[in-house]
Amino acid sequence: MKISFKQLGTLLLAAVFAFTLSACSEGPAEEAGEKLDEIAEDAGNAVEDACEDVKEATEAKDKDC
DSSP states (O other): OOOOHHHHHHHHHHHHHHHHHHHHOOOHHHHHHHHHHHHHHHHHHHHHHHHHHHHHHTTOSOOOO
16 A cells, blocks of 8 residues: 555644644643642642741751742
């Protein structure tokens, strides 16, 4: 079976179009990923807050965490 450049181009265009449509849909995996991002950000903020509290309590000169 021989495929011409025109057929190959059409096939690639259809594949790219299908991929972009599937990437736009927000399914359960997208929602789970967003939830994990939120949890990780909240954990990072909690660690930074705890670090700041410790530095304040010990009257550290360097206040950056």
